[in-house]
């Protein structure tokens with residue numbers, strides 16, 4: 429098994445980035461908070477029509493390659509829709 433990727437904080441403490449893995453669409457309210465918050469512009473909103481024909485929105489990962497593993501999107505999400513994963517070194 430390979431080692432987990434670990435960086436350092438400003439103060440030299442170990443920091444294990446956990447990268448965005450998945451957004452549970454069944455939990456997402458489409459509020460867009462996570463999308464606005466991500467400084468790396470990894471996230472977006474997509475629209476869909478629900479069973480009643482109403483237009484709804486749901487968050488999606490649009491650019492995972494730019495994720496720095498800060499987990500801020502998961503922290504702000506009141507529905508706890510996010511899952512994250514550390515990366516092998």
Ligand code: SF4
Pocket residue numbers: 451455456457458459460461462463486487504505506507508509510
């Ligand atoms: S913060 Fe949570 S509920 Fe709001 S759009 Fe993002 S994933 Fe969906």
Ligand code: SF4
Pocket residue numbers: 446447448465466467468469470471494495496497498499500501502
């Ligand atoms: S973990 Fe950080 S960089 Fe990655 S998608 Fe979430 S807010 Fe953006």
